[in-house]
Structures are given as structure tokens and as C-alpha cells.
Amino acid sequence: MPGTELFGAEERKEIEDVLSTGIMFRFNHEAQRNNIWKAKDFEEEAKKITKAKYALAVSNGSAAIMAALAASGIGAGDEVICPPFTYIATVEAVLMLGALPVFAEIDETLCLSASGIKNAITPKTKAVCLVHMCGGNANMDEIMTVINENKLILVEDAGQAFAASYKGVATGCFGKAGAYSFDFFKIATAGEGGILVTNDESTFKLADSYCDHGHDHVGNNRGMENHPIIGFNYRISELHAAVGVAQTRKVPFIRTENLKHKKTLQNHLSKTEGISFSKLGDDNGDSGTFLNIFLPNTEIAKRTVDEFNKAGVSGFNYWYTNMYHFINQWDHIKNLKTASKLAIQVLGAPQDYNNLNIPKSQEVVGKLISFGIRCTWTEEQTKELAEKISACVVKAMQPVNA
Numbered sequence: 234m235p236g237t238e239l240f241g242a243e244e245r246k247e248i249e250d251v252l253s254t255g256i257m258f259r260f261n262h263e264a265q266r267n268n269i270w271k272a273k274d275f276e277e278e279a280k281k282i283t284k285a286k287y288a289l290a291v292s293n294g295s296a297a298i299m300a301a302l303a304a305s306g307i308g309a310g311d312e313v314i315c316p317p318f319t320y321i322a323t324v325e326a327v328l329m330l331g332a333l334p335v336f337a338e339i340d341e342t343l344c345l346s347a348s349g350i351k352n353a354i355t356p357k358t359k360a361v362c363l364v365h366m367c368g369g370n371a372n373m374d375e376i377m378t379v380i381n382e383n384k385l386i387l388v389e390d391a392g393q394a395f396a397a398s399y400k401g402v403a404t405g406c407f408g409k410a411g412a413y414s415f416d417f418f419k420i421a422t423a424g425e426g427g428i429l430v431t432n433d434e435s436t437f438k439l440a441d442s443y444c445d446h447g448h449d450h451v452g453n454n455r456g457m458e459n460h461p462i463i464g465f466n467y468r469i470s471e472l473h474a475a476v477g478v479a480q481t482r483k484v485p486f487i488r489t490e491n492l493k494h495k496k497t498l499q500n501h502l503s504k505t506e507g508i509s510f511s512k513l514g515d516d517n518g519d520s521g522t523f524l525n526i527f528l529p530n531t532e533i534a535k536r537t538v539d540e541f542n543k544a545g546v547s548g549f550n551y552w553y554t555n556m557y558h559f560i561n562q563w564d565h566i567k568n569l570k571t572a573s574k575l576a577i578q579v580l581g582a583p584q585d586y587n588n589l590n591i592p593k594s595q596e597v598v599g600k601l602i603s604f605g606i607r608c609t610w611t612e613e614q615t616k617e618l619a620e621k622i623s624a625c626v627v628k629a630m631q632p633v634n635a
């Protein structure tokens with residue numbers, strides 16, 4: 234959790250600015266706010282990193298995905314191709330909008346593959362919600378070909394991939410709109426926060442209104458603003474945005490440090506039999522937030538997890554059994570357990586979620602173990618971790634006695 238490791242004077246200063254005026258609301262109050270606009274500053278910092286034309290700071294990454302989908306025209310009854318390996322927010326956003334998730338295969342990039350997307354297309358497919366998982370990037374050239382050939386809308390959940398890119402373009406900036414999360418577990422945090430990006434002015438305006446009860450944000454009399462569309466409240470507070478500003482400025486440093494540590498780990502671990510690494514669409518565009526190792530198969534990965542636990546190795550995720558990141562544990566989604574009726578329960582699910590045929594995703598997530606990289610590690614600590622990982626894998630690779 235690199236951002237949280239560096240919480241300090243810079244964050245405090247930005248928060249103090251807001252406290253000095255007491256204006257915690259991101260809009261209006263020009264006379265009292267002493268020209269302090271932290272949400273706007275957060276958006277500018279995000280634009281510097283992503284080079285997106287428009288950025289909108291919102292309450293969290295989940296809201297950013299929801300707004301990205303809504304502003305891209307995704308709604309009731311639309312089939313949206315999603316990965317079975319993602320943070321669950323992606324799927325929730327699709328469902329809450331009344332749209333219908335269709336699960337497709339991922340590959341060794343940990344993201345949807347072009348062939349996975351292609352095989353999941355039906356006449357009702359409207360969009361693809363591509364997730365750049367574990368700090369990396371998908372195979373964008375191949376994916377964009379499928380998107381364009383089939384005239385689909387691309388929305389990107391780059392919740393875990395802020396500061397990642399593919400051939401020089403930021404993840405999140407390939408489709409109609411993209412979303413980043415700044416929750417407590419990401420490369421940078423606002424405490425709670427999200428950023429929506431788009432290069433399209435009308436998509437931005439829809440998102441801007443969608444996240445603030447429809448307000449068009451024209452003029453300086455909030456109560457008299459027009460409301461071109463129905464929206465809701467996904468606003469970020471100035472206090473959260475203040476933290477986001479300071480943290481986002483630290484991201485280039487964090488990325489550099491993390492990539493250095495990742496390289497050290499990979500150099501060391503590549504010598505251990507049984508260890509390989511997840512792939513990147515573009516090796517130069519990694520955000521460096523995770524070291525993603527592959528074991529030969531699920532069984533050996535599970536044994537490795539046991540060895541890690543025995544040896545006291547921490548800081549890793551075995552997503553295959555994680556309740557929130559992999560479909561095998563999403564019984565509430567599979568059985569549509571909801572607080573109140575959603576559109577999918579009226580329209581019918583587009584797939585039998587209890588009998589999905591996704592062997593490639595099962596294989597890839599089964600053999601994957603991810604370590605969150607810490608930017609404050611010393612070279613010594615990094616090497617020590619590599620040695621521990623390596624020793625555990627050596628044990629896990631030994632044949633089990635019958």
C-alpha cells in the first residue's frame with residue numbers, strides 16, 4: 234500500500250488549507266474559500282499523470298466506474314462483458330445500472346483477453362468493462378481491434394492501475410471513459426476517492442452531472458442550476474480530495490521505487506524452479522504495485538500459500554480463494570441475492586452464472602499469488618523477501634508423499 238506508507242507533512246498541509254476556511258464542499262462558496270479548490274487540484278494532478286483531457290474526482294472508485302458506464306450510455310438490459318477476476322465493484326456497478334454482466338476469459342495478463350471478449354459477444358453486447366488488474370495492463374492492440382470491429386463501447390476499470398500505461402497511453406484512456414480508485418489499498422489514496430477520466434467532452438459533462446444530482450455546474454447559484462439528467466450523489470469532499478492531491482504528486486516517485494523493488498524480486502525469483510511471472514500487455518507500462526508470481530498449477534500454488542503461512546511470510550494475496558476478487562466465491566452474484574429487485578432479476582441473466590465455462594481463468598487465477606510491493610522497502614528487505622518466497626516455493630515444489 235505505497236500511498237499510505239508516505240502519509241506525512243504534504244498531506245497535512247493540503248488538509249490544513251481546507252480546515253483554514255472550513256469549506257469542505259467542492260463547489261461554490263467562492264467568497265469564503267480563499268481560492269482553495271482541492272477537488273479541482275486533484276483532477277489536475279490526475280490529468281498530469283494520465284494525460285486525459287477531462288478528469289472528475291468522485292467519492293470512490295466504485296462510483297467512478299458506475300459513472301463511467303452511465304456516461305458511456307450503458308444501462309438497463311445492456312450486456313456488458315466483464316472479467317471473472319476483478320474487484321467485485323466492477324460487476325456491482327454493471328448490475329446496479331440495470332445492465333447484465335457477461336463473464337469472459339482472462340489470460341496471463343490477468344486481464345480479459347481479445348479472444349475471451351470475442352467468444353462472449355452476442356447480438357445484445359453493448360460494451361466491455363475491461364479491468365487492468367494488479368497494477369498491470371491488458372493487451373490493448375488486440376482488444377481494441379475486437380472492440381472496433383464489433384462496434385462495442387469500451388469502459389476501463391483501472392482501479393488498480395493508476396500510473397500504468399500501454400505504449401505510452403495511460404490505462405483508463407483507451408475507451409469512452411475510465412475509472413481509478415484512491416481507496417486505502419491503492420498506489421495513492423485519498424482515504425476514499427476515485428477519478429473518472431475521458432477524452433470526450435459530452436461524456437465528461439454527463440458524468441459530472443450524474444455524480445451530483447444532475448447539476449450542470451453552470452453559474453454560481455447552486456439552487457438555480459439546470460439539471461439536464463437524473464443523477465445521484467457521488468461527490469468527493471474537499472478533505473478527501475486534499476489527501477488525494479498530495480498523494481497523487483507522490484505517484485511518480487512511488488512507481489519508480491516500486492519498479493526497482495519488483496526488478497530485484499524478479500531477478501532473484503526467476504532462478505527458482507517453478508516460478509514464473511504474469512505477463513504485461515506492455516512491459517514498460519507497469520505501475521509496479523504488485524509482484525505477480527505464477528506457480529506451475531493451482532495445487533502447487535495452494536501448497537506455496539501453506540508454506541508462506543508456516544514461514545510467517547505476509548503481504549501476499551491468493552486471489553483464487555479471495556471472497557471479493559474471484560468469481561468462485563461470488564455466490565451472492567451467482568444466486569442474485571439482492572436487497573431489492575434489480576433489472577437482471579426482471580430481464581433474466583444472460584448466462585448461467587452457476588455453470589460458467591471459464592477454464593483459462595480458473596487456471597490463471599489458481600496458479601497466481603500476488604505480493605503488494607512497498608515503496609519504503611530497503612534493498613536488504615527486498616532481497617530477504619525474495620529469499621523467503623524462494624525457500625517456500627522450493628518446499629511446495631517437492632513431490633508429496635502418498
Ligand SMILES: *Cc1c(COP(=O)(O)O)cnc(C)c1O
Nearest residue numbers: 293294295320322392393414416
Ligand atoms: C479498488 C478497486 C475498485 C473499487 O474502488 P473503491 O475506491 O474501493 O470503491 C474497483 N475496481 C478495482 C479493480 C479495484 O481494485
